[in-house]
Amino acid sequence: MAKLKKRDELKTDFIRYAEELTDTAGLQAVQARSIAEKAGCSVGTIYNSFENIDGLLLAMNSRTLTALGESLKATLAANEGATLENRMWILASGYLDFAVTNTKRWKAVFEHNMSDRHAVPAWYRQAQAPLFGILASVLPTRMSDHERQTTARMLFSAAHGVVALALDEKLSDQFDRTATEEQLRLLVQLIARGISD
């Protein structure tokens, strides 16, 4: 009885269906028609909630980013007072964990491209920002704001590179978690040492 639901509830339903489709068959499987089928409503009802399919996919991806951020924050909070290296390791290994556990949903964040080369809306960029804030929070306070922001983005991208090439099996035939952790550990060790120098 989709029609009886409130607008916000409906939106959340559609996002959940998109997540289910992603978890089962990847981003490519998320289409307005298959969601309408799951929801028992018309495709038009979906477009009352979201301007277009990009809007729905970005809403799903921003939920993934929020979930990632929440899990990283929780592990950090449980390890207050740890050294810079250990805090960076918590973030890097937490990122790997999240990607391994939620592979298809995590991939969707990076696979999604806007249709017709439309710009990514500002609200989505704002949804990405807290993640860099979490990374920046472990960096020494003697760094300038700009330095912390640049370092946070660099750390995210570098750890992402290690995790993504490993999970996509681009450099070896099978995802090797131990080898991936070794690379992440080395990245974090060397960078933490470089920062503390």
Place this chain on the structure above:
Amino acid sequence: MAKLKKRDELKTDFIRYAEELTDTAGLQAVQARSIAEKAGCSVGTIYNSFENIDGLLLAMNSRTLTALGESLKATLAANEGATLENRMWILASGYLDFAVTNTKRWKAVFEHNMSDRHAVPAWYRQAQAPLFGILASVLPTRMSDHERQTTARMLFSAAHGVVALALDEKLSDQFDRTATEEQLRLLVQLIARGISD
């Protein structure tokens, strides 16, 4: 007169056509039919040279990796005696350069997935190895072989992460070369410092 050409010449022709199609319209555009059209031959002739389309795409991608390796080696050779940080910077900024100049061909290396979940053939993995060898060559000789190999792979993946997320405009609305170079410079600086420690 494709028929009169020797097998090797034909292979090279097909790879060149695949490269042209990639440069114009990306990996998705490389199809046996469009190559046969360009070559003025039948699709069957292509499959006399390559087992399947994956074989042709991997041949193209390994040529891209070789070109990347050659360009990195040449810049390194022109800067012998530079410090560890400077040699790592030559490699990282050379990688960015290559990706910016050959964006579609560079993307094809990471976008290509084998059909039907076939394994990547061993010869392609062997074609990747020299790249890590180049990275390992700048690392201190006091490191063990295993340490150098792990560090080389980590460095490649980390720099790739920075370059790929920037060029794919995943974290900002437009590719910002200056900001990307700043992140790469920081990555290299901190890691070189960490290694020299």
